[in-house]
Amino acid sequence: MAVTTGTTLDARTLRADFPIFEQLIHDKPLAYLDSANSSQKPRQVIDAMSEFYETSYANVHRAVHVLGERATAGLEGAREKVRALLNAPDVREIVFVRNATEALNLVAYSWGGNNLGPGDAVVVTELEHHSNFVPWQYIAKRQGADFVMVPLDENNELDLSGLDQIARDFNVKVVATNLVSNALGTIHDLGPLTRWAHEQGAIFVCDAAQAAPHMRVDVQALDCDFLAISGHKMCGPSGIGALWGRASLLQAMEPFLLGGHMINSVRYEKTTWGELPHKFEAGTSPIVEAYGLGCAVDYIEAAGLDAIEAHEHELVAYALGRLSEIPGITLYGPPADRRAGVVSFNLADIHPHDVAQILDRQGVAIRAGHHCCQPLMHKLGVAATNRASFYLYTLPEEIDQLADGLYTVRKVFA
């Protein structure tokens, strides 16, 4: 595998692992600056998944034959890799789901559905992705609980000054927040919020969808109770993600989806649930996707998560420098050393859709829209922003291509 180890990363070499870059887009080299939306996939993952289909595929856990055994080993091996990635104490605490959204829904329904009631509150932040906002808003309302927001200050940082008041007004049961913001790239220091949550006797739910691809995420160091990730953002396939939860909490919870595989015994009068993690994995799993996620974990571990994080800080610093030269630009978010590879901006009053379309013509792929963060957009007073985002294969030339493209956008809309 063409990867480096240690704290530096050779993005140019890594990039050669990604077949998507072997094509031209509108006759231009591809500047893929939309990795926070979904990352591209290295050949190592693509090939491993094909080979798995060709040599080892069968359903898991119930077949006695050799292919069933191989497939089960592939799936369970991936579970162990995800456990190690997150430094989870026990592999049974890793539940495979479709994506971070499903992981968060699982916690909201299964934990929230049994533990929330009138007088209780769920606390989220104004900077949440809709995936960590809407399920909580919905379940709180359904259970008659309150839904409370930690606001952002004028620098769009979490404003924790109101926590005491929240503690006086509500019986806080859940605190849910992201570790890295997909809209601004902010890497939060969650320590104070986690400690506060636990002082209230609340569970702390961490949305690490945007953190796990870009930095080391350690569930024990974070001291969270649940944590959600998505495979497709970290070099893995779509259709697979993981929930980590404390075994004691998972054990006490009701299942989320019901059906095959998640049972212990089924009788006319009564069904009993299977052991962890199977209790939460009803139906046939995304077997090959899970295997692919395991391969992706191998890939990013070999590149080095510290090296990936350092690489992205460098790219963000470079991008902030290049973009700030462009007349009419507004940049959002914290300084480079406190953000993952995300740069959100607006160009004069040109709508992000128009910006993104003209950039696309120049081979530059960015995201334009509200980034599933409408509460934040509301706060910023804009309908949408442009977002360029980076990953381990991103090169400074791509940022140059973006900057050049933005000058062209200005000309078209002059």
Place this chain on the structure above:
Amino acid sequence: MNEFEQMYREVILDHYKNPRGHGVLEGADAEAEGQNPLCGDEVSIYVAFADDGETIEEVKFFGRGCAISQAATSMLTEMVQGRTATEVASLDKDELLDEIGIPLTPVRLKCAMLGLTTLKVALHKAKGTPLPRGLAGFDELELT
């Protein structure tokens, strides 16, 4: 710049920068609000009918969004003036697309159709004309 002219014809940029029929119509006979949840584009459309209660005398719109959504709505206000509610309710989207005259990707098609869809909803609410079933962007419109 040729390839960009193809994407943003001069006439589109002109409608975007100097939108026709821009504003609010107080006491409108028909109105509706539409949103494109994908990009947060919004338009509100206001219609005044002539004395026959059928012919569209004036259309105004107000909104914020990308050049395509706003220019298309501006073009639409000129296009439907003097037509009846029934005619507009069955106005083929290709008529508007021809007027726009640039190739649109599926995502941008939603932007382009926002004004027309919203107008048809306004007419539906006021006159009971058929809804623009299946039109892009429609499913997210609130029919209140």
